Amino acid sequence: MQIDKEKGLCFTCDEKFTPTHKCPNKYMFLLQTDDQEGADPDPDPPDSAIVNESELNAYHHLSYNALKGANGLGTIKFQGQIQGVNLQILLDSGSSDNFIQPRIAHFLQLPIEPTPQFQVMVGNGNVLKAEGCVRQLQVKVQNQVLELSVVLLLIAGVDLVLGVSWLATLGPHVADYSSLTLKFMM
Secondary structure, three states: HHHHHHOEEOOOOEEOOOOOOOOOOOOOOOOOOOOOOOOOOOOOOOOOOOOOOOHHOOOOOHHHHHHHHOOOOOOEEEEEEEEEEEEEEEOOOOOOEEEEOOOHHHOOOOOOOOOOOOEEEOOOOEEEOOOOEEEEEEEOOOEEEEEEEHHHHOOOOOOOEEEEEHHHHHOOOEOOOOOEEEEOOO
C-alpha cells in the first residue's frame, strides 16, 4: 500500500488516482458473526449492586474516555461551533449516543425536551440519568453543518460527544485513530 501511495496509484485498481477517479473494482465487505446462545458470559460482569445483567441492555452507554473527555483508543477530539460558540467535540466510537454538557445547553438556551427513564451506563459501571434531550441541534464542524439529536449528560473535558448514533448516519467510513482522521463519502 505504501508503494502505491508513493506512486499516486489507487489502492484497489492500480490506476492513477485523482480526486475524480472512478475505480472500476468496487467491493463491499461484510463481516457477519453468529451469536451463540450458549456462549460464555463476559469474564468480568458488572457488579450487581450497580446494575443487574437483565437491565444491562436497557441502558444507553458512554465510554470512560467520553465521561472524562480523555483521548483514548477509538476517539478523535476536534473543534466545532453551536450558534457561533466554540466548543470541544469528542468523536467516540465507544459511546452509543450523542451527549452534550447541560451547562452548554442551558447557556445557549437550547429547546430541551424531558426524557423520563433515559439512563446511561457510564464507563466506570455507574448509571446516570439524562437531564433531557435536544432534537435537531445544528453543529458546525469544518464549514459543514451537522444536524443531530443530543442527550444532556454531565460529562467532563469536552462539551459534546458524538457517538455511534452519529457515526451510523455516515454509512461506510474509515477511521484512522493513529492519524486522527475520519474518511467518508458525502
